[in-house]
Amino acid sequence: MELSTQTFRVTRADLIRYAGASGDFNTIHWSDRLATKVGLPGVIAHGMFTMALVGRAVTTWAGAPDAVVDYGVRFTRPVVVPDDDSGTEIVVTAVVREVTEDGLTRLDITATCQGDKVLSMARATVRTAG
Amino acid sequence: MSLDQSFVGRTYPPTAPYQVGREKIREFARAIGATDAAYHDPEAARALGHPDVVAPPTFPIVLTMAANQQMIEDPDLAIDYTRVVHGDQRFAYTRPVVAGDELVCVNAIEEITGRGGHVFVTSRTEVTTTAGEPVVTAWMKLVVRGEA
Numbered sequence: 001m002e003l004s005t006q007t008f009r010v011t012r013a014d015l016i017r018y019a020g021a022s023g024d025f026n027t028i029h030w031s032d033r034l035a036t037k038v039g040l041p042g043v044i045a046h047g048m049f050t051m052a053l054v055g056r057a058v059t060t061w062a063g064a065p066d067a068v069v070d071y072g073v074r075f076t077r078p079v080v081v082p083d084d085d086s087g088t089e090i091v092v093t094a095v096v097r098e099v100t101e102d103g104l105t106r107l108d109i110t111a112t113c114q115g116d117k118v119l120s121m122a123r124a125t126v127r128t129a130g
Numbered sequence: 131m132s133l134d135q136s137f138v139g140r141t142y143p144p145t146a147p148y149q150v151g152r153e154k155i156r157e158f159a160r161a162i163g164a165t166d167a168a169y170h171d172p173e174a175a176r177a178l179g180h181p182d183v184v185a186p187p188t189f190p191i192v193l194t195m196a197a198n199q200q201m202i203e204d205p206d207l208a209i210d211y212t213r214v215v216h217g218d219q220r221f222a223y224t225r226p227v228v229a230g231d232e233l234v235c236v237n238a239i240e241e242i243t244g245r246g247g248h249v250f251v252t253s254r255t256e257v258t259t260t261a262g263e264p265v266v267t268a269w270m271k272l273v274v275r276g277e278a
Contacts, residue, residue: 008163021161022192038212047216048191052162055187065166066178068187072220072269121218 001105001128003094006057010045010079011087018049032083044078050090050118051075054111057092061107062126069104070125073111077118088113094124103128133244137207141238142200147260148193152229155185162186175228182229189227191219194255194268197235201253202272207239209251209274217250218271224264232260240269247276 015029024046027034032042051073059065081087091112098106109122152172159169167174168184175183202209227233234257241252255268 014161014163017161021158022195024195048188048195048219049162051219052164052186052188056162056164059164059166059187064178065164065168065186066180066184066226068223068226070220070222071187072218074218074271075216 001061001096003061003096003107006060006092008053008056008090008092009087010049010053010081010090011085012043012081012083014087015043015045015049015081018046018052022046022048024048040078041080043081043083045081047073047075050079050111053090054092054109054119054122055124057094058107058109058124058126061094062105062128064127067126067128068124069127071123073109073119073122075118076120077113077116079113079118090118097123099128132208133242133249135242137239138242139239140204141236142204143236145193145197145200145235145237147232147234150185150227150229150231150233152183154192155183155189155227155229158189158192159186162188172229180226180228185227185229187221187223187226188219190221190257190266190268193233193235193257194270197237197255198253198270200237201239201251207251209272213275215273215275216270217273218252218269220269222267224266227257227265231265233257233265234260241271249274249276 094107094109105128111119236256240254243250252271257266
C-alpha cells in the first residue's frame with residue numbers, strides 16, 4: 001500500500017458547510033466571540049471534520065471508498081481555523097502496523113496542524129484483499 | 131457529573147428510525163470534499179456491490195451524535211454540556227451505510243472513569259437496520275472537564 005502524505009486545507013467556509021451537513025452547530029466552530037469566551041484561541045474545526053478528512057486519506061490509500069472496517073481517533077489538540085482566505089492545513093501520514101492473513105491492513109495514522117499532532121491513537125483497519 | 135459506576139451498563143431505548151437519504155450522503159460527502167464516485171453515483175456504488183450510494187466512513191456520526199443526546203440529557207447523569215469536549219471516536223463497521231437504510235441506534239454507557247479532575251464517559255451505540263441487521267458500532271468518549 002502506497003502511503004503518500006496527504007494535505008487538506010481547512011477554511012471557515014469548510015466548517016460552515018460541515019456544520020450544516022453534519023448537524024453539529026456548536027458555536028465554537030463558527031463564532032470567534034463564543035469560542036474565545038470558553039478559553040479557545042478562536043474558532044476551531046469540528047473534531048469530526050478532522051476525522052472525516054483523515055478518513056478521506058484512509059480510503060484514498062486503500063484505493064476504495066468502502067474498504068474501512070474499523071476507524072478510531074483521539075482528539076488531542078484543537079485545529080484553529082483563522083478567518084482568512086487560506087485557513088489552515090492538516091497533514092496526514094500513516095505507517096502499516098500489520099497486514100493480517102485474512103486481507104486486512106492496520107494503519108497507524110499521524111495528523112498534524114502547524115506542526116502539532118492533533119490526533120493520537122489514530123488507527124484504521126482497511127480491507128485490502130480483492 | 132459523578133463517577134458513580136452504577137450508571138455503567140445503562141441502556142437507553144432505541145431511537146426513532148433514521149432514513150438515510152441519497153442527497154444527505156451526497157451533501158455530507160461534498161462537505162468533507164470526498165469526490166469518490168460511489169458516494170455520489172448509484173451506478174458506481176452498484177458496481178462495488180452496494181444497493182445505492184455509499185456513505186463516507188464518518189457519516190454515522192450524523193445519527194450517533196444525535197442519538198447520544200439521550201445520555202447527555204439524562205438527568206441522572208447530570209452532565210454539564212458546557213464543560214464537554216469530544217475525546218475519542220471510533221467506528222467498527224459490519225458494512226458501509228448506504229442510501230435507503232433505515233437505521234436505529236441503541237445507546238449504552240460503557241465506561242466512566244476519572245483522571246486529573248476530569249470525568250470520561252464512553253458511550254457505545256449499536257446501529258442496526260429496522261430489520262435488526264447490524265451495520266456499525268460507534269464509541270464516543272466525552273471528556274467532562276472539571277472545575278478549574
